[in-house]
Amino acid sequence: xxxxxxxxxxxxxxxxxxxxxxxxxxxxxxxxxxxxxxxxxxxxxxxxxxxxxxxxxxxxxxxxxxxxxxxxxxxxxxxxxxxxxxxxxxxxxxxxxxxxxxxxxxxxxxxxxxxxxxxxxxxxxxxxxxxxxxxxxxxxxxxxxxxxxxxxxxxxxxxxxxxxxxxxxxxxxxxxxxxxxxxxxxxxxxxxxxxxxxxxxxxxxxxxxxxxxxxxxxxxxxxxxxxxxxx
Numbered sequence: 001x002x003x004x005x006x007x008x009x010x011x012x013x014x015x016x017x018x019x020x021x022x023x024x025x026x027x028x029x030x031x032x033x034x035x036x037x038x039x040x041x042x043x044x045x046x047x048x049x050x051x052x053x054x055x056x057x058x059x060x061x062x063x064x065x066x067x068x069x070x071x072x073x074x075x076x077x078x079x080x081x082x083x084x085x086x087x088x089x090x091x092x093x094x095x096x097x098x099x100x101x102x103x104x105x106x107x108x109x110x111x112x113x114x115x116x117x118x119x120x121x122x123x124x125x126x127x128x129x130x131x132x133x134x135x136x137x138x139x140x141x142x143x144x145x146x147x148x149x150x151x152x153x154x155x156x157x158x159x160x161x162x163x164x165x166x167x168x169x170x171x172x173x174x175x176x177x178x179x180x181x182x183x184x185x186x187x188x189x190x191x192x193x194x195x196x197x198x199x200x201x202x203x204x205x206x207x208x209x210x211x212x213x214x215x216x217x218x219x220x221x222x223x224x225x226x227x228x229x230x231x
Contacts, residue, residue, distance in 0.1 A: 010050035013041060017051065021060050021071055022159045029219070032061055032069040058155050062218075073218045074159055079210050082156050083203040087196070089150050090134065094179060094195035095188045096141035102186025110136045114180045118173045126168035127161035133176060137183065137195075163213065164206045175201070 017037070020026040032052060038045045052069045055061040059078070061069045101107050113133040117126070134157065138150050161167075175198045182191035 009043060009047040010054065013037070013043065013047050013051035014054040016041065017055060018058070018060055018155055021055075022155070022162050024162075026071055028071050028073040030071045031067065032071065034068075058152060060155060060159075074156075074163065074214055075218055076207070076210055076214050076216050078156065079160055079163075079207060079214065082153065082160050083199065083207070085149075085153050086157065086199045087203070089146060089153070090137075090199050091192045091196040093138045093141040093143070093146060093150070094183060095192035096143050096146070097137050098183045098186055098188040098191035100140060100142050101183050102188070105140060105142070107140065107184045110140055110180055110183060114176055117176060127165060128158065130168065130172075130176070131158040131161055133180075137179070140183070160206070164209050166209065167202065167205055172202075 017026065017032070021028075026032075032055075034045045034048045034052075037048045041048070052061060052063075056063060056069065060072055062072050063069050097105075097110070110133065113129075113136040117129040117133045131154070135154060138147055138154075141147065175194070179191060179194045179198060182194055
C-alpha cells in the first residue's frame with residue numbers, strides 16, 4: 001500500500017479496512033487502533049486517521065468517548081433498514097437501466113457480471129460476485145443521485161450478503177439472469193417488477209436467518225466500574 005499516491009491513500013486504507021470488516025477478519029466490536037493499523041498496512045497514522053471518518057460515515061465504525069473508533073456491530077435493525085432502502089432503490093435502478101439499454105447503452109458490464117456471479121471461476125466469494133452484479137445494474141441506471149444514495153448503502157449490502165452465504169443458490173442465480181435479460185431487452189416495467197420481487201424474496205429469506213446471528217440493536221458500550229482504591 002506504500003506505492004499509492006498520498007491523495008488516494010485514505011480511501012485505499014478505508015477500502016482495505018472495509019473489506020476486512022465485511023469478511024469478519026476484523027470482528028464486530030473490535031477497536032480500530034490507528035497505530036496498529038498503520039504498522040500493519042505500512043503507512044503513516046495520518047491516512048489511517050483520515051480513513052476512519054469515511055468508515056464511520058458509511059456505518060462501518062462508530063466513535064466512542066475514550067475508546068476511539070470501533071467496528072460497528074451489524075444488527076437486525078440494520079438489516080431491516082438495508083432492505084427498506086433496497087426495496088425502493090434497486091427496482092428504480094433496474095428500470096432506469098432497462099430504459100438506457102433500450103436507448104442503446106452498453107450492457108456488456110452487467111452481462112459480464114452475471115456470468116461471473118454464476119461461474120465459480122475466481123477467488124471472489126459468491127457474495128462479492130453477487131454484489132458486483134447489483135452494483136453494475138446501479139451503474140447502468142445512469143441516475144447520478146440514485147447512485148450517490150446507493151453508494152452509502154452498497155457496503156452494508158455486501159456485509160449483509162456475506163452474513164447469509166446459504167442464500168447463494170441456483171434459484172437466486174435464475175432470478176439474476178431473468179433481471180439481466182429484461183434489462184438487456186429494454187423491458188423497463190418487467191425489469192422493475194423482477195427486481196422488486198427479487199429484493200422482497202431476499203428479505204423474506206434473509207431476515208429469519210439472521211435471528212440469533214445478530215443482536216436486535218447494537219450493544220451498549222461497557223462502562224468501566226469505579227476503581228478500587230489502593231492503600
